[in-house]
Amino acid sequence: MxxxxxxxxxxxxxxxxxxxxxxxxxxxxxxxxxxxxxxxxxxxxxxxxxxxxxNLAARSLKLNRRLRIVAHLPRQIASFFDPLREGVREAAAAIRGVTVDVTFRTYPHLGDGDLKLLEEDLERDYDGILMTPGNPSQVESAIRRFTERGTAVVCVASDAPRSSRLASVSVDAAISGSIAAELLGTVLHSEGTVATITGDLNTFDHGEKLRGFAATLATMAPHLTLISTIETHDSPKEAYRATLALLKRNPSPAGIYVSTANSIPVLRALEENGMCGRVQLITTDLFAELIPSIESGAILATLYQRPFTQGKLAFETLCRFLVDGVQLEPVTRLAPHIILRSNLPLFLERLPAGLEMG
Amino acid sequence: MxxxxxxxxxxxxxxxxxxxxxxxxxxxxxxxxxxxxxxxxxxxxxxxxxxxxxNLAARSLKLNRRLRIVAHLPRQIASFFDPLREGVREAAAAIRGVTVDVTFRTYPHLGDGDLKLLEEDLERDYDGILMTPGNPSQVESAIRRFTERGTAVVCVASDAPRSSRLASVSVDAAISGSIAAELLGTVLHSEGTVATITGDLNTFDHGEKLRGFAATLATMAPHLTLISTIETHDSPKEAYRATLALLKRNPSPAGIYVSTANSIPVLRALEENGMCGRVQLITTDLFAELIPSIESGAILATLYQRPFTQGKLAFETLCRFLVDGVQLEPVTRLAPHIILRSNLPLFLERLPAGLEMG
DNA sequence: ATAATTATCGGTAACGTACCCGGAAAGTTA
DNA sequence: TAACTTTCCGGGTACGTTACCGATAATTAT
Missing domain, CATH: 1.10.260.40 (lambda repressor-like DNA-binding domains)
Structure with missing residues (x-):
């Protein structure tokens, strides 16, 4: 006053x-x-x-803090991890009042080579590390060694809940599956069968997604029967082959939930068998090749995992802790966006150029 | 190296x-x-x-900039504007390297009293102002006077496209309406009639919403006929009365799209006539009183306008310009979240206590 | 009692930058 | 050549904070 x-x-x-x-x-x-x-x-x-x-500026000037942050992210699912990286970059560019050096390191794909990178960076003294645990139980000890020496660890895209990580940012995998089940149950009125096509049940929360899918299917869509779960291990050929096999066993499924980004081969297999309009499809992640299928109505809905937002949020959480010492929500579960034909235009801005899949 | x-x-x-x-x-x-x-x-x-x-710390120490920002927001639709305010607060708290003083000013409801506030704050020399144009054409000249004297103006929740505002953050209203139409069209398989219940066609993009709804209904759901559009002017009694009148004229609509937050009276009127399970409902905005109806399945989907994110983003855009001089996207159209039964839990965190409506 | 130790406080350099002031050098005009 | 203007550059100060070194007062040990 x-x-x-x-x-x-x-x-x-x-x-x-x-x-x-x-x-x-x-x-x-x-x-x-x-x-x-x-x-x-x-x-x-x-x-x-x-x-x-x-005056935080004066403080960090005097203390001459220079944050060294490293991000360990796979090259594999580029449609997801490229925008995530961009989110980290944008958040880093928006930082003021303290100098941050962000180093990006990559490894082939989830669960392969990340441990080696972790070992290497244990030597260098980073203030914070951003990582995606491929196999959570395997990285727990590495995370502990980081936190014990004062390096804050934030998990992004996937979590290692039993580790000593500072925080975790990801979409809620179980709820992603639940959404898929609810949508199929709401759109399909009569009895029928549904199938799921996943990446690797051990990595990237695919297991959680399917658990959520099955549970919600049982409660909210009892008229639908889950008949088959296919693992594609992120291989396009395998996904294509497996889809054909599925159609052989069950010529006319009512719905399919593809919980991996590897959905193009599935679409191709369905199309070649004239199933495109006759089966309700729910896919995961957004990339350029998928757009025509969404616009044509071949896909009922796409669950978008918001990689850009995840990267931005994870970086902000890490910085907020390192600079101000305040600890935000230790675990942030984002809601996946439900992409339909009508709201697709809103998601085409930061779209990655193409899907590069091993 | x-x-x-x-x-x-x-x-x-x-x-x-x-x-x-x-x-x-x-x-x-x-x-x-x-x-x-x-x-x-x-x-x-x-x-x-x-x-x-x-060294950004040293720079901002030397410059010692002190930003004075004021936010003009209505008290009316508390379920929306309270979280928006929180988003602004959180973003302001995360700012480092420059001290910002944020002043919050309120007026009764959209389009009433905001002009007086604008006049008053023309005297004080703020660096930036955050506002929701109730009647865009009315505030254009006020915005111009602000920008001419060097005060940056960012519109949030609603836009004044023909004004000289620096930027605008809101959900895409037309696409909100399109989503509602697509969902109804997908879930309802047979022919039927649908109605819309809106707030005030002149304010808050309700007009845009209905345009999007009607357009998408025509292209993607030709089996559905839009029979009626009701204005409630954000009055609960009027909403209740109008819903009863609607049921009198048309005893069994297949779907209803409520594009205003004022949906509780509508639900009550439907419930009292035993229509709750028999009509597909799409509502707008999330607040505590709505939760039971979502969980029970009485509501097909709720379009969540993400007020918290809007406030945060608007403030970040304003600050980014005032501090660094970089101009982010002049117009940001967020995708509304589609809340279903299965993903509702993810939205219950920052939920406003209750809906205070006129 | 004095000396030694401790508790409490004042003074000040330095962090890296932005900006002002004055001086030197170069060029211009009378 | 002298006086002046223009161009270019060096030196210095201050921003708010932290950390360190002394100084003084209070307490305890001898």
Missing amino acids: TDGTPKTVGIKQIAAAAGISIGTVDRALHNRPGVNPKTRSRVLKIAEKLGYRP | TDGTPKTVGIKQIAAAAGISIGTVDRALHNRPGVNPKTRSRVLKIAEKLGYRP
Whole structure:
């Protein structure tokens, strides 16, 4: 309410108001030893009254903090991890008041080569690390060694819940599966069979997705029967072959949930058998090759895992902790976006050029 | 690769390497006048070679910028604007390197009292203003006066496209309507009639929503006929009464799209007539009172306009411009979230306590 | 009692940058 | 050549904070 002097109130103003020196105010504010308890409380009270807000720029200048952050991300599913990287970059570019150096390191695909990178970066003294645990149980000990030496670890896209990571950002995999089941159950009115096509049940939460799918199918769509679960191991040929095999065993499924980004071969196999309009399809992740199938109505819905947002959020969480020491939500579960024909245009901006799949 | 000396390379190191003074380096790096072109290019080359990265902490300390930002938001639709305010607050708290003072000002409801607030704040010299244009054409001249005196204006939740605002953040209203139409068209297989219930066709993009709804209904769901459009003017009694009248005229609509947050009275009217399970409902915005109806399946889908994200994004856009001078996307159209029974839990975190409606 | 130790506080350099001021060098005019 | 203008550059100060070194007062040991 005192709007007369909108001056900056710093440590110096507090010192003047209390009639003591700057050094003492600093000690009092930071619980450093060597200050009379009475003086300390008096300083805190005055700081409160004056509305003291520390100048973070000055602080990090004096401390000369230079955050070194490294991101370990696979090259494999480019349609997902490229936008994620972009999200990290954009968040890093928006940082002010402290210098951050972000290093990007890559390895072939999830669960292959990430451990070697972790070993290597244990030597270098990074302040924070961003990573996607391919096989959570395998990286737990590595994460512990990082956190013990003071390096904060944030998991993105996938989680290692039993590890000592600072935080985790990802979409909720189980709910992704549930959404797929609910959509199929709502659109399909009569009895029928559904199948799922997944990547690798051990990695990237595919297991969670299928659990959620099966559970919701049972409760919200009892008229649909889950007949088959296919693993493609992120191989296009395998996905194509497996889809053909599925159609052989079951010529007319009512719906298919593709929980991996590897959906193009599935579409091709369906198309060649004239099934494209006759089966309700739910796919995962967005990339250029998928657009025609969404626009034509061949795909009922696409569950978009928002890689850009994930990268941005993970980086912000890490920085917020390293710089200000505040710990945001330790576990953030984003809602996947449900892409339909009508809202597709809104997602075509930061679209990755193409899907590069091993 | 030169990992021998990971020292901080600053303006001083460049000066030493070039054998000139710090001041000259500063002038050269910032295109300030009074530098010999040859010296300038030499400095730039050395800076490039040494990998100079300006110390942002030192810069913002020296400049000691203090941003004064004001947000004009209505009290009315609390389920929407309270989370939006929270988003602004969180984004403001995450700002570093520059002190920002955010003032929140409120007025009764959209289109009432906002002009008076704008007039008042023309006197005070704010650096930026966040606002929701109730009636876009009315605020255009006020926005122009702000921008002419150097105050950046960002529109949030609604837009004034023909004004001189710096940027605009909102959900895509037309696509919101399209989503509603597509969902109804996909779920309803046989011929039938649908109705829409809106707030005020003049404000808050309700007109856009209905245009999108009607257009998509015609192309993607020709078996459905739009029979009626009701304006509730954000009054619960009117919404209740109008819904009853609708049922009187048309006892059994197949679907209803409620494009305003004012959906509780509609639900009550439907329930009292035993229509709850028999009509497919699509509502707008999320608040506590709506949860049971979503969980029970009485509502097919809820279009969530992500107020928290809108506030956060709008503030970030404004700050990014005021601090760094970079202009992000002038117009950001967020995708509304489609809330179903299965993904509802993900949206219950930052939920506003209750819906306060006129 | 004095000396030694501790508790409490004041003073100040430095972090890297931006900007102002004055001086030197070069060019221009009388 | 002298006086002046223009161009270019070096030196210095200040931003708010932290960390360190002394200085003084209070307490304890001898």
